Structures are given as structure tokens and as C-alpha cells.
Amino acid sequence: MGSFILKTDVPNKVLNIELEGSFSQEDGLRSISAYQDTIAPINTKEYELNIDCKRLNVTAPEIVPLLEGCLQMFKKDEYKKVVLTLENNAILKMQLSRLGRSVGLDNLEIISTVTT
Amino acid sequence: MAGIRIVDIDIYHPTNRVGNDFYIEHFDARGVDIRGLLKALGRDTRYKIDNDDENSLSMAFEAASNLLEKTGLTGADIDLIAYASQTPEYIFPTNSLMIHRLINGAAHTICIDSNANCAGMTAAFEQVSRQMLGNPRIRRALIIGSDYVAPHASPDDPVYFANFGDAAAAVIVERDEQAVGFIDSIYQTDTCVYGNSLFPAQGLAKLGQTGVDAGAFHVKFIPFDDSICVGAASESIRTLLSRNEIGADEIKAACFSQLSIGNIRAVSENIGIGEDIAVYIGDEFGYTSTSSPFIALHRAITSGQIQRGDKVLFWTVGAGWQNVAMVVEY
Numbered sequence: 484m485g486s487f488i489l490k491t492d493v494p495n496k497v498l499n500i501e502l503e504g505s506f507s508q509e510d511g512l513r514s515i516s517a518y519q520d521t522i523a524p525i526n527t528k529e530y531e532l533n534i535d536c537k538r539l540n541v542t543a544p545e546i547v548p549l550l551e552g553c554l555q556m557f558k559k560d561e562y563k564k565v566v567l568t569l570e571n572n573a574i575l576k577m578q579l580s581r582l583g584r585s586v587g588l589d590n591l592e593i594i595s596t597v598t599t
Numbered sequence: 600m601a602g603i604r605i606v607d608i609d610i611y612h613p614t615n616r617v618g619n620d621f622y623i624e625h626f627d628a629r630g631v632d633i634r635g636l637l638k639a640l641g642r643d644t645r646y647k648i649d650n651d652d653e654n655s656l657s658m659a660f661e662a663a664s665n666l667l668e669k670t671g672l673t674g675a676d677i678d679l680i681a682y683a684s685q686t687p688e689y690i691f692p693t694n695s696l697m698i699h700r701l702i703n704g705a706a707h708t709i710c711i712d713s714n715a716n717c718a719g720m721t722a723a724f725e726q727v728s729r730q731m732l733g734n735p736r737i738r739r740a741l742i743i744g745s746d747y748v749a750p751h752a753s754p755d756d757p758v759y760f761a762n763f764g765d766a767a768a769a770v771i772v773e774r775d776e777q778a779v780g781f782i783d784s785i786y787q788t789d790t791c792v793y794g795n796s797l798f799p800a801q802g803l804a805k806l807g808q809t810g811v812d813a814g815a816f817h818v819k820f821i822p823f824d825d826s827i828c829v830g831a832a833s834e835s836i837r838t839l840l841s842r843n844e845i846g847a848d849e850i851k852a853a854c855f856s857q858l859s860i861g862n863i864r865a866v867s868e869n870i871g872i873g874e875d876i877a878v879y880i881g882d883e884f885g886y887t888s889t890s891s892p893f894i895a896l897h898r899a900i901t902s903g904q905i906q907r908g909d910k911v912l913f914w915t916v917g918a919g920w921q922n923v924a925m926v927v928e929y
Contacts, residue, residue, distance in 0.1 A: 547703070573688075577657050578701060581664060 485510035485539070489521045496530045498522065498562075503538040511549045515556070527560040537570040537596060547575075551582045558588045568594045601735070603728040604780035605929055606773045607670050610897050611661035612646035612766040612884065613653060619643060622761035625754070633757045641860030645764030645885025648747060656688035658767035659745035660701045666769045667702060672739070674702030677771075679709040679740040681727050683719035683889050685798075685918075686746050687712060698743065709737070716796075717856060718917030719889035720744025720768065725925050728781035731774055743769045744890035751798060753817040762858075764885025768893035782910075783843050784925035787835040789828075795821040796918040829862055832914055832922040833869035839924050840870070840912075847871035850926075851909035852899035856916055857881035857891035866914060878904065891915070905929050 485506035490499045498521065506514070539546075557565050565588060569575055576595045583591035619637050626633045648654070659682060667673060682695035689697065695710035704710075715722040724742050731737045745767035752759035772780070799806050800819035840847065853876050855863045860879060867877045878895040887894055892913050899905045907929060914924040 573656075574697060574700060576652070577660050580652065581661065 485514070487514040487517065489517055491521060491525060493525075496563075497533055498525070498527075498530050499533045499535070501535045501538070505540040506546060506549060508549075511552075515553070518556075522560065527562055530562055531564045531566065532557060532560075532562045534565070534567045537568055539569075547578055547582070550579060551586065554579070554582055554588050554591070555586045557591075558586050562590065564590045564592065566592045566594065568596060571595055601732070601774050601776050602778035602780035602928075603731045603772050604775045604778035605927065606672075606739070606771040607666060608768065608770040608893060608897050608900065609662055609666035609669055610766060610768045610890070610894050611658050611665060612764070612887075613648045613658075615647050615649040616644050617647045619761075622757075626757055626761065629755065631757060633761055636757055637761065639861055640762055640858065640886070641879065641881050642762055642885060643882040645762075645883075646766060647749065648765045653747075653765075654688045655684050655686050655745040655747040655767070656694050656697055658747065658765065659684070659694065659698060659743045659769070662745065662767040662769040663698055663702060663741060663743055666741075666771060670771060672771065674699065674704040674708075677702070677704055677708055677739055677741045678737045679727060679731075680704065680711070681723045681740060681742045682710075682712045683714065683723040683742070683744045684712070684746055685714050685716045685719060685889060686748055686751065687714070688747075695743075698741075702741075715889075715921065715923070716917035716919070717858070717888040717891070718915045718921055718923040721889075721892055721913050721915045721923045721925065722917075724770065724772070724893075724913075725781070725784040725923065728772060728927075729784075731772070732781075735774065737774065739771060739773045741769060741771055743767060744893060746888040746890065748818075748888060751816060751818050753820075756818070756820050758822065759818050759820055762886045764887050766884055766887040766890055766894060768887075768890035768897060770893060770896075779928040782845075782926045782928060783839060784923070785835045785839040787831050787922040787924075788920070789831060790919055792823050792827070793919045795823050825859055826862055826865065828916045828920050828922055829865045829869070832916065832924070833866050835922055836866065836870050836912070836914055836924045839926060843926065845910060845926060849910050850876055850912045852896070852905045852911045852929075853877040853914070854892040854895040854899060854911060855914045857884065857895060858886050858888075858916075872912070900929070 693712040798818040
């Protein structure tokens with residue numbers, strides 16, 4: 484089961500999202516609904532979006548269409564910048580980079596952390 | 600009898616384009632004039648990776664994705680993925696398996712990596728075509744060639760440092776009951792310079808035991824006259840064409856190794872092919888090694904030089920050396 488934590492840092496104008504575990508279609512829909520509730524009172528154009536995926540289980544190929552849908556949503560919300568942090572995963576980084584370009588999310592930065 | 604025909608091809612190269620001046624200044628500072636070398640090989644610009652995120656695998660993924668989008672096919676439509684590289688990003692698992700994951704390939708898909716150095720993608724195309732002729736269960740194959748030589752080029756070595764460009768090519772071939780497609784191929788091997796391009800110079804076993812310092816993981820290259828393969832290549836191509844009763848005038852595009860414009864002209868002249876038939880993209884792309892004949896094919900198609908049904912001749916040469924030539928009907 485996937486879990487998510489949404490935290491709005493109003494003074495610094497940053498929306499932080501932590502994703503963890505394995506996301507089913509239902510988990511995805513629940514998190515998108517919670518995301519919509521969280522951004523309702525803020526002007527996303529003034530915000531930076533930081534998404535921590537380090538504990539997200541990305542082994543299932545099905546996660547990619549879900550993430551693509553999210554990237555399209557972030558594009559629509561016009562953040563100043565979107566930063567996505569992955570646990571060392573060069574393959575997923577390649578996929579997301581291409582998806583980001585294909586949906587026109589030009590301000591997407593993907594960080595693939597390396598643990599030793 | 601079924602044929603193995605080219606469905607389509609696409610390429611990828613980084614956006615950063617570098618002209619000769621950068622390399623001339625680099626080697627001038629070392630007291631080495633490379634102007635003559637660049638002119639002899641036919642260099643002008645090349646595309647170079649200038650960030651930490653790109654490598655041979657990422658370029659291969661981009662070329663393959665471009666191709667799948669263009670053809671409307673998906674990973675599930677591919678029965679075999681063949682990945683040719685002399686600079687694979689990973690030794691294991693195979694890079695073809697990585698591509699399989701990236702494009703969400705089917706469970707039955709065959710994934711194989713191969714390496715015939717600069718002749719790699721041409722050899723992979725030829726081997727896959729022959730495999731498909733013998734195995735009707737493989738209906739469609741994705742063949743990718745990608746090299747990222749720059750990290751392994753010594754900054755003191757003009758040939759490796761100043762001539763190579765970064766790019767990948769991907770081609771889909773399909774078994775078609777109505778098509779001719781792949782016609783025939785020929786190999787010619789001479790090991791007279793087997794020790795002139797060694798990488799890793801110390802061998803993998805020693806590297807695994809002793810490690811390697813940053814910057815020391817370079818190709819050990821002993822310069823030699825690269826035109827030594829021209830005579831043998833010309834002879835083997837003549838054999839290939841004559842045994843298939845194909846006249847030189849039937850070849851509408853010659854997609855040759857882009858290492859040297861001089862070699863392209865010499866082989867073309869020897870086998871009776873005009874300069875306008877031999878495709879040259881090495882001035883723009885630099886030498887992209889394994890993918891270079893297929894980037895030439897991409898140019899021949901996009902420029903309108905060839906149409907469906909035209910015969911295309913490939914020739915390339917791998918380190919050591921090994922000439923590989925084949926003829927296909929596009």
C-alpha cells in the first residue's frame with residue numbers, strides 16, 4: 484500500500500510531498516485528491532514543488548503512467564520549479580526525464596541520489 | 600519466401616554541438632597540430648554530451664522511443680531487442696534488458712547485447728536478420744546502436760579525443776512475406792592491428808582487482824594507417840555484389856563507416872559507386888562509431904535519396920580489424 488505526506492511550507496512557498504511504498508490505482512487517486520485539496524488555498528505559480536520518491540516502490544512498470552499523469556498535473560499547475568528526488572534509479576530517471584519533456588514540464592529537475 | 604525488411608529508423612544525438620576549433624585549441628596547447636588529421640578524416644562538427652545524465656544507454660532509449668512513437672508501435676510489439684555497443688553503460692544486466700524495461704517490453708521478448716566495436720550495429724542487423732529468417736516466431740526486432748566513447752578518450756589522443764561524436768540509432772525490422780529486405784552479407788577479418796585499440800588496456804580482471812584512477816580508464820591507442828582496410832573491404836564488397844548479381848549502378852545509397860571521408864571515397868571508387876551515392880554525415884555528427892552507417896541511412900531516407908525498393912549497401916569496419924558489408928532492399 485502506498486502512503487503520502489503533503490506539507491505546505493507557506494513562508495518559503497514550497498509544497499513538499501513524500502511518497503512511500505507501492506501505489507495501487509486507488510492509492511494514486513486518493514493521493515491526487517489530497518493533493519488537489521492541499522493546493523486549493525495556495526497560488527501554485529508562486530510555489531516550488533518538491534517530491535521525495537526515495538521510499539517509493541518503483542519496481543512496477545505500471546507506476547510510470549501514474550507518474551506521467553502527475554507530471555501533466557504539475558505542468559497545469561505551473562509551479563516555479565518541480566524537483567523530484569529518487570533513490571538511485573538511473574532507469575526511472577531516464578523515463579521521467581523523457582516523460583517530463585513530452586508533457587512540456589520544462590522546469591522539472593530529477594535528482595537520483597546515490598547511496599553507498 | 601519471407602524477407603526481413605526495415606520498418607523505420609530514428610536517431611538521437613545530444614543538443615550540444617562542438618566545432619573543430621575547440622579541439623584544435625586543445626591540441627595546440629599541447630603542441631600538436633591536428634588540423635591535417637581533422638581535414639583528412641572529414642570532421643567539422645560533432646554532438647557531445649555535456650551533462651552527467653546522458654550516456655550510451657540513455658541515448659539508446661531516446662532513439663528507440665523516438666522510433667516507437669514514430670511508428671506507433673509499443674514495447675509489446677517487439678519480439679527481439681538487440682543492443683550493440685562498445686561502450687555499454689552496464690556489463691550486467693544487459694542493456695537490451697534495460698531497454699526492455701524502459702519501453703515496457705513483452706514477456707517473450709529476446710534481449711541480447713552484442714559488441715563488434717565500430718562494426719557492431721551493422722553486425723547486429725545482419726545477425727538478427729539471419730536469425731529472423733530462421734525463426735518465424737520473431738516477427739519484429741528492435742536493433743539499437745549507441746556509443747559514448749568520450750569518457751574513455753585520452754585528452755592526449757587526437758584520434759579518439761577529437762573525432763568521435765555521441766549519438767544512437769534505432770531501427771525496427773519486420774518479417775514480411777512480400778518483402779525482399781535483407782539480401783546478403785559478407786565478413787572479412789584480418790587481425791594485423793589487433794593490439795592497436797585496447798580497452799580497458801589492462802583487461803577487466805585486473806581492473807576488478809586493482810581498481811582504476813579517475814581519468815585513467817582510457818583506450819590505449821597505437822596510431823596506424825586506417826586506410827589499410829580499404830583494399831580488402833573493396834574486394835569483399837565486390838564479392839558480395841557479384842554473388843548476388845547486383846550491379847554497382849543498382850545501389851542507390853552507400854551507408855559506410857563515417858570514420859574517414861578518404862576511406863569512403865576510396866572504397867566507392869574501387870567498387871564503382873559515385874560520390875553522390877555514398878552518404879556522408881561525418882562532417883556534422885563526427886564519428887559515431889557503431890551507429891554511423893545507420894545515421895547515414897537515416898539521412899538517405901530523410902533527404903529523399905532512397906525510396907522503398909531501392910538497394911542500400913552497408914560497409915563498416917571494427918577495431919582489430921573486421922570488415923562487415925551487407926546489402927538490403929529498403
